[in-house]
Amino acid sequence: MNIQYVQGKPLFINISKNTKQYPYLTQDIETDVCIIGGGVTGAIASYYFSKNNIKTVILEKKRIGHLSTGISTALLQYELDDSLSKLQEFIKLEDAIRGHELGLVALKQLEDFIKQYGNKCDYKKRDALLYTAKTNEINAIKIEYELRKQNGFDVSYIDENTNEFSFDLKAGIISKDGGAEIDPYKYTHQLLDISQSMGSKVYENTEVIDLIHYDDYVDIITEFGYKVKAKKVIVATGYDTKMFSDRNFATKATTFNVATKPVKNFDGWKNRVLIRDNSDPYNYLRTTNDNRLIIGGEDVEFIPDIFDEKLANEKYDILENRLKSMFKYINHIEIDFRYCGTFASTTDNLGFIGEDTKHKNLWYILGYGGNGILFSILGGMMLSDLYNGKTNKDMRLFRIDRFDN
Numbered sequence: 001m002n003i004q005y006v007q008g009k010p011l012f013i014n015i016s017k018n019t020k021q022y023p024y025l026t027q028d029i030e031t032d033v034c035i036i037g038g039g040v041t042g043a044i045a046s047y048y049f050s051k052n053n054i055k056t057v058i059l060e061k062k063r064i065g066h067l068s069t070g071i072s073t074a075l076l077q078y079e080l081d082d083s084l085s086k087l088q089e090f091i092k093l094e095d096a097i098r099g100h101e102l103g104l105v106a107l108k109q110l111e112d113f114i115k116q117y118g119n120k121c122d123y124k125k126r127d128a129l130l131y132t133a134k135t136n137e138i139n140a141i142k143i144e145y146e147l148r149k150q151n152g153f154d155v156s157y158i159d160e161n162t163n164e165f166s167f168d169l170k171a172g173i174i175s176k177d178g179g180a181e182i183d184p185y186k187y188t189h190q191l192l193d194i195s196q197s198m199g200s201k202v203y204e205n206t207e208v209i210d211l212i213h214y215d216d217y218v219d220i221i222t223e224f225g226y227k228v229k230a231k232k233v234i235v236a237t238g239y240d241t242k243m244f245s246d247r248n249f250a251t252k253a254t255t256f257n258v259a260t261k262p263v264k265n266f267d268g269w270k271n272r273v274l275i276r277d278n279s280d281p282y283n284y285l286r287t288t289n290d291n292r293l294i295i296g297g298e299d300v301e302f303i304p305d306i307f308d309e310k311l312a313n314e315k316y317d318i319l320e321n322r323l324k325s326m327f328k329y330i331n332h333i334e335i336d337f338r339y340c341g342t343f344a345s346t347t348d349n350l351g352f353i354g355e356d357t358k359h360k361n362l363w364y365i366l367g368y369g370g371n372g373i374l375f376s377i378l379g380g381m382m383l384s385d386l387y388n389g390k391t392n393k394d395m396r397l398f399r400i401d402r403f404d405n
Contacts, residue, residue: 007307008339010070011259011294012185020189022064022204025222030229031057031201033387034220036208037236038062039069040184041367041376043191045234047113048380050198054387057228058192058200059220061207065188068238071341073257073296074187074373075274075286076110077128077179078103080349081370083140083278084147090348095397097151099350102394106374107180109381117194121187122289127271128179129165131158131172132278141171141278148173166268167326179274181286184373208243213359232387235364236376239344247400249352250344250368252302253281256315258323259337262291267329283322284370293333295323302342312340344368346403351375353382353398364400 022038033049035042038060049056058064080087080099087096114123132141138159148155154176163169192202210221211233220228235244239252266272266287275285283297298315316338324333349369356362363386365379375398382392396402 007312007341009337010339011257011288011292011337012072012074012183013066013070014337015290016183016185018186018189020064022060022202024205025059025203025224025226025228028227028229029057029201031055032230033057033232033234034059034218034228034230035234035236036220037238038064038202038204039067039236039238040065040072040188040191040373041238041365041379042234042236043188043195044373044376044380045236045365045383046195046200046202047191048384049234049387050195050200052384052388054384056195056200057230058202059206059208059222059228060202060204062205064192064202064204065185068341069184069188071257071339072184072373073284073286073294074182074184075179075284075294075370076107076181076373077175077274077276077371078107078374079128079130079175079178081282081345082349083144085140085143087349093147096348097147098394099348099397100148100151100153102378102397103371103374106371106377107177109377110180110182110374117190120190122181122183123187124181124289125177126179126181126274126286127177128175128274128276129172130175130276130278131169133168133170134278135170137278138171141173145173148175154178164270166329174273181274181288182373183289211244211362213361216361218359218361231361233362234383235362235366238366238372239342239368241364241366244362244364245356245358249366250346253299253343253345254302254340255281255296255299255343256312256319256340257294257296257338258316258319258335259288260293260323261332261334261336263293263330263333264291265330268327269330283319285323285326292336293323293327293330295319299343312338315340345370348402350398351379352400353379354386354395354400357401
């Protein structure tokens with residue numbers, strides 16, 4: 001694994017019993033769409049294109065579902081990383097609200113997927129809590145609550161007097177059915193199983209080393225000399241975009257996670273809601289299907305090619321202590337996994353979906369920010385429609401060139 005991208009022992013890969021492997025490319029092939037990147041984003045894209053009868057191939061340089069997907073907490077919430085009032089500094093309020101609404105659209109897509117194909121990825125719908133333990137942030141939470149309420153989101157406000165959690169809470173917003181949790185590794189493989197049943201081809205350990213652009217197609221050259229001829233290329237490589245563009249798409253940080261051994265009670269964690277605090281950077285918490293607790297955050301500035309083990313251990317200790325202090329009534333909290341990796345974000349909290357500014361046959365699905373999986377679902381929907389000649393008006397929010405002056 002790249003030292004700057006993933007370190008430690010990621011939870012979902014290591015507890016999985018799925019040992020499925022995929023072939024590597026050993027011949028030249030042709031397809032309608034070639035997706036570069038075999039993480040959860042590439043798998044989602046493959047599903048939507050295949051579902052729309054578009055011939056699809058995935059190329060993954062390492063193992064399917066590893067790297068960034070392996071360290072994802074898959075804590076899915078419709079809300080963006082920043083409050084609506086803060087986002088007004090960067091985008092129009094109506095666009096920030098639409099970003100939240102699209103999160104709900106993606107959550108509904110995920111729920112419908114589970115209903116249609118079965119729950120093979122430990123999916124669970126959850127309420128979501130945004131809260132503060134600081135008196136001077138109460139007003140900010142109240143403003144956020146009012147903005148959401150006024151714009152039709154199903155939210156309720158809680159404070160010290162109505163707090164049913166075991167941790168200190170001065171003010172909070174509960175979003176009814178505002179999120180979901182999944183196992184991202186299982187979800188990736190479920191998506192690919194379904195995509196392959198519809199004709200998609202998947203290759204791992206097949207690194208792309210060059211793209212040659214023509215008017216109506218692209219040749220994708222792999223490290224062993226075999227090539228894929230595709231009408232469109234979908235970049236689903238997360239923060240690793242150097243081969244495709246010299247554009248600086250996002251700001252990178254390193255984020256840290258710890259996960260416990262299974263616990264026997266959840267006292268003080270009402271309804272096992274998804275939890276996020278109002279700090280910057282924030283902490284986020286969820287539970288798992290096998291009764292573990294996960295806490296993440298403590299982000300630091302990303303430094304390429306350097307892994308600071310001492311710093312990482314300090315961050316893991318902070319997260320462990322915070323978890324234990326928040327949930328003093330949960331018995332025998334014992335850390336089982338510690339891991340960290342690269343996290344990319346944008347000022348408007350939105351990812352990138354759409355066409356490259358230089359190459360018309362090069363498209364992107366880059367799920368940056370805390371909503372990466374939900375943005376990927378939106379990207380799969382929007383770009384499969386675009387391939388068939390239908391442009392989604394909400395793609396403007398995710399334009400590749402939206403930060404250009």
